[in-house]
Amino acid sequence: MPELFMRMMKEEWRMHSTIFGHVSFALFPFMIFGISFMGSFLLPHLRQALPVGDMALATHVMFLVLGAMVGGFGLMGNEMMNRRFGQASLLAYSARSLPLSGKFIFANFVVKDTVYYFFLWVLPFGAGYIAAAPFTGAPFSSALLLLFTLALAFMAGLCTVFLLSSVYVRSRAVCGVMVIAGGFLLLASFLSTGPTLALLFPPYMLYSGFSWGMLLLSCAILAAMFALSILLFSPDETGTTRVHGDLYRPLVKRGTFLQQSPLVAKDLIDLYRSGIGIGQALFSFAIPLVVIWFFLSLAGSFLPPHGLILLFAMISGVIGSTMYTWVTEFDSFGPYACLPVSVSTLIQSKITTCALLQVLPASFIAITAVLSGNSADLIPAVALCVSFSFYASGVMAYLCGLSPSVLVYDVKVLFTYLVFDGAVFAIFSAVSLAHPLYAISSVLLFFPGWLFVKAAMRRWDAVDPAGL
């Protein structure tokens, strides 16, 4: 066990450091530390607008979502490795070549992901808060406890995804029922009792009132979920060759009005058949946005009547722009290198696919506006969401080319992305809060967004493509 675990740790480190350099990647936890440390000094100001408990709950849920995203990424690792490095594989997928059982390897994989990402994300964040405690007046014991409970929240997200994936491999129907039932329960609870259910999230309960009983309960729930996901784990069956109907030709025909319809059609099929489209729509879009809406609504009383929906629209736009990572997830330039396709053509096609997918955030924000009684602000909200999304996608394409999901760990890239998006976010927050109709001016963002896309095409054409 220790040997396989250590090798998996090394493998994970090498995978990341190979992609964007040892130093750059090694700096990532320091950046998280810095953000957390500096952010701690803002807490006294934030407390005037938001109760302490709400902030703590938001942080815990943020780490729950992070755990879920890391888990999902881990499970797709092999496919991504193959796309990035050609014929490559991970130890997690070596049950057929090693004299070790699939369950044993999976157990190591789960532990490795937990430990590795604890050091990458959770520890630096918690350490930043602890380091700032003497200056901010936060009790040291409370800061230490936060680190521990955030780790629990992170693990809760991780093992939820592992459990769902184990169930998914055995029965898609059961997994679907679990997800729908869970979502329905959460929604029903929220509609009837407000945020009460979220307050029962064990890591948060442990933080807000430490007790040994709650500690035991939190650990027991996690242990049960880990154990269950490992017990239920069964490797993908190989050798089955399902036959599929031709989706490609009809899609290309329907998209002839698009400049890159042959490439866009391929992207859409990739999203559909890989399951990434549905998985990402759920875990990287709908769930985070529902969580964000919940926490944003806590601040509703501090905002003008239209403020909540318009701020939410901007955040939805930024999250919607991450669809650019969905469509680039499986593609390096490699598979296209034998065809008359340039990197710039690929970027253009990915942006086009991403633009088509904006139907999802646009519809989402429109429905939210109607359901939350903000129908009057529907048009400004949709304009904000779509404009932000296009702008942020353009920034992402410029900074990361075809590798946004890996370059996000490059400190320089992430910092620049946050500055570009943050500045625009600040400007349009002020504009939108002043008057809802002013938010329509966000369509101006299409122009810099378009410039970023053009610059991305020039920039990434000028370097040897990654993945070759």
Place this chain on the structure above:
Amino acid sequence: MSVVLEVSGLSKVYGDVTALDRVSLSVEEGSLFGLLGPNGSGKTTMIKVLTGQIRPTGGSAMVLGLDSEHEGLRIRERVGIIPEQESPPSFLTSMEYLEFVGAVRKIPDIRERADEWFDYLEFGDKKNVLCKDLSRGTRQKLMFAQAFIHEPALALIDEPLINFDPIMQDLVKDYLKDYVKSGKTIFLSTHILEVAEEICSSFAVLHRGRLLHSGPVADLAEKGVHLSGFFLSLVRKGGHA
């Protein structure tokens, strides 16, 4: 015979590794040219530079009269390429992949051509199977088909036979021989010397990025020397250089 590929002082350096070191060679139209070399000798890098996938560090390469450094896209329009490692996209079926290639290359009768290839390489039963579910051999057949489906004037193929069984290897070798008879050119990169000796009209030997030899295969036969023996002695000498 006109020259379809001319390489002059070509170099490619990755960090502190010199993958190609001032290589010069030329390939005539209608020939089956073999680029031979041990693993890691720079053969794959050479194909990537020739097809404009990566830029050279020094020197130049003209392919079908086009400069590979600045006109890579136009070169890839006109040539066929079998990359060494790449697989077809996971979530397209075999037929969809060839349709995709046809759409990108603007081949109007792509389905008819694809069906011909499914028949010729005997994998018609896999045309509606996702590429990720195909065996390595079948993926190689698909990559072979995509490289030749538009009947390019020049095909640059990297270890095209490596995943094929002996029967399929024979079929493919016959295809390549017929292809050059029709006046087209093939640039074959391989370390399988028997194949090169059997089908190539001329060859070059690359070792540690340096060109050790270039010339017609027939010259060796005239001297009663086998390609494998010649290659091994050359590489061993080159290795000690």
